[in-house]
């Protein structure tokens with residue numbers, strides 16, 4: 130693992146409801162930046178994408194035994210201290226450990242993944258804007274806004290194919306916890322966004338504007354480093 134990086138990373142928080150396409154937006158931004166010839170050479174620009182989903186805390190044995198009742202969309206489901214400490218370390222240019230989460234068993238895997246800091250770090254999650262400490266770490270905050278019915282349709286497909294659920298489980302969970310928590314905890318954080326992307330990944334104009342902004346901010350940083 131390498132040591133502290135010279136430049137402070139540009140940190141982007143990406144929030145939005147479940148299945149809004151937060152991860153796809155992050156992947157697209159990174160892919161677009163990598164395409165740019167200005168950032169291809171020079172070996173200075175590296176990207177790191179972290180999902181808040183990795184920081185679900187381990188459940189107590191009592192919570193495990195009644196897992197159907199557990200609200201994974203409530204802020205109390207996440208290990209906030211660990212999230213803030215991890216992003217603070219990365220912001221300082223230090224390496225960090227990212228836990229690995231298994232959605233099928235709803236528990237953390239034994240092994241975490243070691244990562245180096247990067248020039249651009251994207252952190253995405255349903256509650257990425259929930260903590261004031263986290264909000265203070267971001268240089269840019271993006272909220273991905275997609276209609277509820279579209280998100281539900283995607284969620285049903287994704288949870289069945291990738292997360293080992295059946296359709297009735299997904300719908301039940303959606304009505305009981307996902308939708309009420311979206312209204313109570315996630316939607317109110319939209320006010321913190323610098324940019325709201327309507328229709329998510331489909332909105333290529335918005336993604337292009339964001340990518341241009343990041344390029345501009347990175348060039349600025351490189352410039353000030355060269356002039357220093």
Ligand code: UZR
Pocket residue numbers: 146147148149182185200201202231232234235236254255302303306307
């Ligand atoms: P995204 N989630 C699970 O279904 N199981 C878990 O063990 C942990 C989380 C779900 C969670 C939330 N809710 O809506 C979603 N439920 O993962 C967040 N119920 O993930 O942002 O990728 O949609």
